[in-house]
Amino acid sequence: MKGDARPIGVFDSGMGGLTVLRALTVRLPHERFVYLGDTARLPYGTKSADTVKAYALQATRLLLAEGVKMVVVACNTASAVALKALAEALSPVPVIGVIEPGARASIAATRNNSIAVIATEGTVKGGAYARAIAALRGDVRIVQQPCQVFVALAEEGWADTPATLAAAEYYLGPLFAGPSPPDTLVLGCTHFPVLTGAIQEIVGSAVALVDSAETTADAVAEALAGNGLASQGDDSAPTRFFATDSPERFARVGEIFLGRPIDVATVELVDLRSL
Numbered sequence: 001m002k003g004d005a006r007p008i009g010v011f012d013s014g015m016g017g018l019t020v021l022r023a024l025t026v027r028l029p030h031e032r033f034v035y036l037g038d039t040a041r042l043p044y045g046t047k048s049a050d051t052v053k054a055y056a057l058q059a060t061r062l063l064l065a066e067g068v069k070m071v072v073v074a075c076n077t078a079s080a081v082a083l084k085a086l087a088e089a090l091s092p093v094p095v096i097g098v099i100e101p102g103a104r105a106s107i108a109a110t111r112n113n114s115i116a117v118i119a120t121e122g123t124v125k126g127g128a129y130a131r132a133i134a135a136l137r138g139d140v141r142i143v144q145q146p147c148q149v150f151v152a153l154a155e156e157g158w159a160d161t162p163a164t165l166a167a168a169e170y171y172l173g174p175l176f177a178g179p180s181p182p183d184t185l186v187l188g189c190t191h192f193p194v195l196t197g198a199i200q201e202i203v204g205s206a207v208a209l210v211d212s213a214e215t216t217a218d219a220v221a222e223a224l225a226g227n228g229l230a231s232q233g234d235d236s237a238p239t240r241f242f243a244t245d246s247p248e249r250f251a252r253v254g255e256i257f258l259g260r261p262i263d264v265a266t267v268e269l270v271d272l273r274s275l
């Protein structure tokens with residue numbers, strides 16, 4: 001009995017979702033994954049909710065055509081504005097976003113009930129994190145800061161450069177300067193975990209940085225079990241990658257996010273515009 005051997009589809013505007021894929025492959029070693037990075041249309045974070053929704057629907061159509069049994073929206077911006085539309089469009093295929101798991105992780109981490117959220121412009125504007133955190137615990141103080149330039153720095157692979165430190169100081173210095181600063185910082189964009197070194201240097205070691213990768217992997221494990229979709233096999237196939245621009249760049253820069261080399265031969269160029 002091999003359970004359900006179909007792959008799980010994971011997508012993001014670019015390579016940021018690879019930080020989620022990394023956690024998924026560790027947590028679910030028997031599953032197969034298909035990853036799509038919509039690199040030609042990145043960033044999503046500066047675009048309107050309607051545009052992001054349209055892009056996300058096209059991305060999931062490609063994943064469905066690949067026969068996925070579940071979709072993980074490894075992009076906070078798309079999770080914030082499109083999760084409901086995606087769940088409706090893909091039903092009965094389950095769709096898991098990253099906002100709720102990230103909110104859970106932040107609640108588990110805070111000791112002083114004060115949480116800062118950094119994300120893209122679109123995620124902050126929609127207020128999805130503030131709502132998700134408040135729904136879990138009403139007595140938490142939440143401050144939010146859009147950090148859109150972090151997306152470009154991360155896509156460049158500029159983890160620890162002076163430019164990244166300067167951007168971190170600009171965005172985060174004021175947020176943590178007050179008399180009782182937040183003790184928890186949510187990396188509310190899947191690109192941000194690769195900038196952890198620079199971010200921690202600016203906010204100080206007492207602040208807990210949380211991202212949604214591991215809690216999302218837990219949520220996916222639960223949903224697989226709950227829907228009878230888990231694979232029981234031990235013959236996990238290599239992940240297949242799709243990118244909407246330059247497979248070569250995807251493979252080269254993507255390894256910073258995934259934490260292991262990506263063979264360019266496993267990255268296929270796709271065009272989502274007609275889907």
Ligand code: DGL
Nearest residue numbers: 016043044045076077190
């Ligand atoms: N990685 C994405 C997120 O989690 C979006 C980055 C972007 O495309 O602006 O929000």
